[in-house]
Amino acid sequence: MAQAPNLQDPAFLENPFPFYEMGRQMSPLFIPAAGMWMAFRYSECVGILKDNESWLSGIGPAETADAEPTMLSSNPPRHTRLRGLVNQAFTPRMIEQLEPRLRQIAGELLDEAAKRGECDLVEALAYPLPVIAIAEILGVDPARRQQFKDWSDRIVASLGGGGAGGPAASGEMREYFGELCAERRARPRNDLISGLVQAEMEGDRLSLEELLQMLVLLLVAGNETTTNLIGNAMLEFMAHPTELAKVEADRSLIPSALEEVLRVSSPVQATVRRAARDIDVSGQRIDEGQRVVVWLAAANRDPEQFPDPLTFDVARTPNRHISFGMGIHFCLxxxxxxxxAKIAWEELLKRATNFRLVTDAPLPRVPTFIMRGVTSLPVAFDPR
Ligand code: HEM
Known part of the structure; x- marks a missing residue:
C-alpha cells in the first residue's frame, strides 16, 4: 500500500518524475484512495498493454450501458472490427500526401510571428496546426473551418470538465458531419470522410452512429496530444541548448529529437486497464475487475530499458518509448x-533561433495528470 501525491497539484503536474522513480522501486502499487493499482516499470507496462486478453480497455460494461464504447475504450471483437475499418481509410500513404499542404499551413502560421521575434508558441502554432490538419484530412469545407475549430474546442474543453458547451457542440458537429457523410457517400472525394463511408470488411460497414463517434474520437485523441508534443519540444530544447544546437546544425536529427521529447516529456503520461481475471504483476496478485494506471511516462525513464534515462539525447538509439502505447490500441x-511535429519544427528552425522564455511565472499546465503540456508558452527568438 502507498500514499499517492495529489495528482491535480500544479507542482506535481510540473514535476511528476520523483513519484515515478519511487513508484518504479515498489511497483505495482495499490493506491487505496483511488481504489486502483499503478504500474511503473517498463516491463510491467509493456506486459499489460500487449496482453489484451488479460487486460481490458474501458471502464466496464455496467458503466457504459447507454453508450457504445469508442474504439479506444472497446475490446475485441468490437475493437478489431472498428480498427480494421478505420485502418482502411486512415493510411500512412494518405498521411504522407499531406506533407506539402501541412508545410504551407505551418509556414503561414509562423510567418507573422517570425517577423515580430516573439509569440505564444501554443497559440501561434502548436494549437492551430493539429486542428487545421484534421479538418483538412477529413475534408471539412474551408469556409466551415472556424466553426469546426470552435466545435472541437468546446468538445475538448467539456471533457476536461472545463465547460458545458460539449453536448451542444457535439450535436451541431454531428449534424454537419451527418450531412457531409451522406454527400460523400453519393459523391466520394479524396478525403477521410469518403474513405470512412466507403470502408468495408466482409460486407460490414461503419454505421452513421459509429462514423460520428469515430470523428469525435479523432478530434479528442489527436489535437491536444500533438499540441503538447510541439510545445514540450520547445521546453526540452530550451532546457538543453547543446542538444538543440546539434539539431540546428543537422536538421535530419529533428525526427529522433522528437522521439526523445516523446520519451522524456510524454504528452500522454498514463492510460488505464482493468483485469479480466485474477492475475500476477511482478509477484503481486491483482483481482479480476481491479483497475491499473499504466504509467507510460514512468516506463519511458526506466533505467532497465533506457541507459542514462535522465539524459536528453537527440540522437538516442534505440529509443523504444511507449508514448504512443503498444499492442492493439497503438496510436492510430x-x-x-x-x-x-516534424514539419512544425522544420518550419520553425527555418525562421528562428536563440529561443528564450519571456516569463518568470510558472507556465499554466494542462490540468490533468493523464497529459503533460502547457497551455501557453511565450517565447522570444532571433529571426533568421
Ligand atoms: C503526440 C501525439 C499523440 C500521442 C502522444 C498519442 C498517444 C496515444 C496513446 C498512448 C494511445 C493508446 C491509448 C491506450 O492504449 O489506452 C493512443 C491511441 C489512439 N490515438 Fe493517439 N496520440 C497522439 C496523436 C494522435 C493523433 C494525431 C490521432 C488522430 C488524428 C490519434 C488518434 C488515436 C486513436 C484513434 C487512438 C485509439 C486507437 C485504438 O484504440 O485502437 N492520436 N494515442
Missing part, C-alpha cells in the same frame, strides 16, 4: 502526429 494517429 502516430504517423500523423510525427509528421505534424
Amino acid at each position: 494517429g502516430a504517423p500523423l502526429a510525427r509528421l505534424e
Whole structure:
C-alpha cells in the first residue's frame, strides 16, 4: 500500500518524475484512495498493454450501458472490427500526401510571428496546426473551418470538465458531419470522410452512429496530444541548448529529437486497464475487475530499458518509448502526429533561433495528470 501525491497539484503536474522513480522501486502499487493499482516499470507496462486478453480497455460494461464504447475504450471483437475499418481509410500513404499542404499551413502560421521575434508558441502554432490538419484530412469545407475549430474546442474543453458547451457542440458537429457523410457517400472525394463511408470488411460497414463517434474520437485523441508534443519540444530544447544546437546544425536529427521529447516529456503520461481475471504483476496478485494506471511516462525513464534515462539525447538509439502505447490500441494517429511535429519544427528552425522564455511565472499546465503540456508558452527568438 502507498500514499499517492495529489495528482491535480500544479507542482506535481510540473514535476511528476520523483513519484515515478519511487513508484518504479515498489511497483505495482495499490493506491487505496483511488481504489486502483499503478504500474511503473517498463516491463510491467509493456506486459499489460500487449496482453489484451488479460487486460481490458474501458471502464466496464455496467458503466457504459447507454453508450457504445469508442474504439479506444472497446475490446475485441468490437475493437478489431472498428480498427480494421478505420485502418482502411486512415493510411500512412494518405498521411504522407499531406506533407506539402501541412508545410504551407505551418509556414503561414509562423510567418507573422517570425517577423515580430516573439509569440505564444501554443497559440501561434502548436494549437492551430493539429486542428487545421484534421479538418483538412477529413475534408471539412474551408469556409466551415472556424466553426469546426470552435466545435472541437468546446468538445475538448467539456471533457476536461472545463465547460458545458460539449453536448451542444457535439450535436451541431454531428449534424454537419451527418450531412457531409451522406454527400460523400453519393459523391466520394479524396478525403477521410469518403474513405470512412466507403470502408468495408466482409460486407460490414461503419454505421452513421459509429462514423460520428469515430470523428469525435479523432478530434479528442489527436489535437491536444500533438499540441503538447510541439510545445514540450520547445521546453526540452530550451532546457538543453547543446542538444538543440546539434539539431540546428543537422536538421535530419529533428525526427529522433522528437522521439526523445516523446520519451522524456510524454504528452500522454498514463492510460488505464482493468483485469479480466485474477492475475500476477511482478509477484503481486491483482483481482479480476481491479483497475491499473499504466504509467507510460514512468516506463519511458526506466533505467532497465533506457541507459542514462535522465539524459536528453537527440540522437538516442534505440529509443523504444511507449508514448504512443503498444499492442492493439497503438496510436492510430502516430504517423500523423510525427509528421505534424516534424514539419512544425522544420518550419520553425527555418525562421528562428536563440529561443528564450519571456516569463518568470510558472507556465499554466494542462490540468490533468493523464497529459503533460502547457497551455501557453511565450517565447522570444532571433529571426533568421
Ligand atoms: C503526440 C501525439 C499523440 C500521442 C502522444 C498519442 C498517444 C496515444 C496513446 C498512448 C494511445 C493508446 C491509448 C491506450 O492504449 O489506452 C493512443 C491511441 C489512439 N490515438 Fe493517439 N496520440 C497522439 C496523436 C494522435 C493523433 C494525431 C490521432 C488522430 C488524428 C490519434 C488518434 C488515436 C486513436 C484513434 C487512438 C485509439 C486507437 C485504438 O484504440 O485502437 N492520436 N494515442
